[in-house]
Amino acid sequence: MSVTTQEKTAAPQRSAAMIASIADPGVRTTKAPFGEALVKAGQADDRIVGLSADLAKYTDLHVFRDAFPERFFQMGMAEQSLMMAAAGMAEVGLVPFASTYSVFATRRAYDFICLDMAEPGLNVNIVAALPGLTTGYGPSHQATEDIAILRGMPGLTIIDPCDAVDLEQAVPQLAATPGTTYTRLLRGAVPRILDDYDYTFELGKAKVVRPGDDAVFVSSGLMTMRGLLAAEQLSKLGIEVSVVHCPTIKPFDEETVVAAVSTARPAFTLENHTVVGGLFESVAAALVRRGIGKQVSAIGLPDEFLAAGALPTLHERYGLSVDSIVRRVREQLHRNQ
Structure with missing residues (x-):
C-alpha cells in the first residue's frame, strides 16, 4: 500500500492544464485520498470490493486494485454493466464501490442506479470523478448537472466532499451505511484544508x-x-x-x-x-x-x-x-x- 503524502501545490499555469489539481497556491494536498481510504476500509472489512469502468487510474481506484487484486473488477467502458454488476454484488452481501466519471455515471446509467440499486435499497457506493468544472475537456466530460439529475431519486444519498479530509472520513461511513450513495470524487492531488478547522x-x-x-x-x-x-x-x-x-x-x-x-x-x-x-x-x-x-x-x-x-x-x-x-x-x- 502506498503512503499518503502531503505537498505544496501551485495552481497550474500551462494552457494545456485541462485536468489539473484544483488546489490553490499554498494549499496542502494529499495524493489519492479516496484510494488510500478505501484500502484502509478494505483491510477492516473483506466485503468491500472495487469496480471500474476502465478508469481505475483516473478515479484513484488503482490504489485499491493494487492492494486487493482479487477484490477488484474491471468492467470496461460499460457503465450500465458496471452498475448492474455492483448491484448484483450488493445483493449477495458484498459492499461495492463503483467508480467512473460523473458524466457517465449519471447520463448513461441513471435507470440502472434507480431501479437496481436505490429502489431495493442496496449498499452500493458510486464514486464519480470530474464533477462540475474539474476538467477543461468541455461538455462531454463536465458533469455540471449531475446533482440536479440525481436529487429527485428516492433513497439516494449524495456527497460533495470539500477535500481529502472529507474523503478520508466519508469512505468508512459510506461503507457502513445502508442504501445507495453517490460521491463527487476529487482525485489526484486533492486539497487538504479542513484540518485547519x-x-x-x-x-x-x-x-x-x-x-x-x-x-x-x-x-x-x-x-x-x-x-x-x-x-x-x-x-x-x-x-x-x-x-x-x-x-x-x-x-x-x-x-x-x-x-x-x-x-x-x-x-x-x-x-x-x-x-x-x-x-x-x-x-x-x-x-x-x-x-x-x-x-x-x-x-x-x-x-x-x-x-x-x-x-x-x-x-x-x-x-x-x-x-x-x-x-x-x-x-x-x-x-x-
Whole structure:
C-alpha cells in the first residue's frame, strides 16, 4: 500500500492544464485520498470490493486494485454493466464501490442506479470523478448537472466532499451505511484544508467551519475550500464571513443551514455545479418551506454548456475562483450600504 503524502501545490499555469489539481497556491494536498481510504476500509472489512469502468487510474481506484487484486473488477467502458454488476454484488452481501466519471455515471446509467440499486435499497457506493468544472475537456466530460439529475431519486444519498479530509472520513461511513450513495470524487492531488478547522465529517450533517458576522457562505465540494480562502482574504479587509460546509447534499441538513442563513447577514451559496437543481435550490426550498423571506445570492455555474480550456482560466471565467468570490461579496456589501 502506498503512503499518503502531503505537498505544496501551485495552481497550474500551462494552457494545456485541462485536468489539473484544483488546489490553490499554498494549499496542502494529499495524493489519492479516496484510494488510500478505501484500502484502509478494505483491510477492516473483506466485503468491500472495487469496480471500474476502465478508469481505475483516473478515479484513484488503482490504489485499491493494487492492494486487493482479487477484490477488484474491471468492467470496461460499460457503465450500465458496471452498475448492474455492483448491484448484483450488493445483493449477495458484498459492499461495492463503483467508480467512473460523473458524466457517465449519471447520463448513461441513471435507470440502472434507480431501479437496481436505490429502489431495493442496496449498499452500493458510486464514486464519480470530474464533477462540475474539474476538467477543461468541455461538455462531454463536465458533469455540471449531475446533482440536479440525481436529487429527485428516492433513497439516494449524495456527497460533495470539500477535500481529502472529507474523503478520508466519508469512505468508512459510506461503507457502513445502508442504501445507495453517490460521491463527487476529487482525485489526484486533492486539497487538504479542513484540518485547519474544528471539523469532522458526519454523514447527513452540515457544519459551521468558520464564524463571521458580516456575511455567510453556504458551500459544498471544492467551493468550501474556495469559500474559506476567500473568507481569509476578506478578513484582511475587515469583512468577516461565516462558512457553512454542506458535504451531504441529500439528505439535506436544513436545520443547520436555515439557522445560519436566516439572519441579517448577506447570504451566498457556493457550488461547483449549475445553479439549477443543486445546492442553491436546496437552500432556497428550505427557506420557502419555513416561510422565511431571505435573499440568497448564488455563486455557481451558469445554466449553459461550458467552454473547454485550462481550469484556472475557466474557474475565473465562470466565477469559481477565490478572486471572483471576493469581488462578489464586496460588490454585494457595497450595494447594501
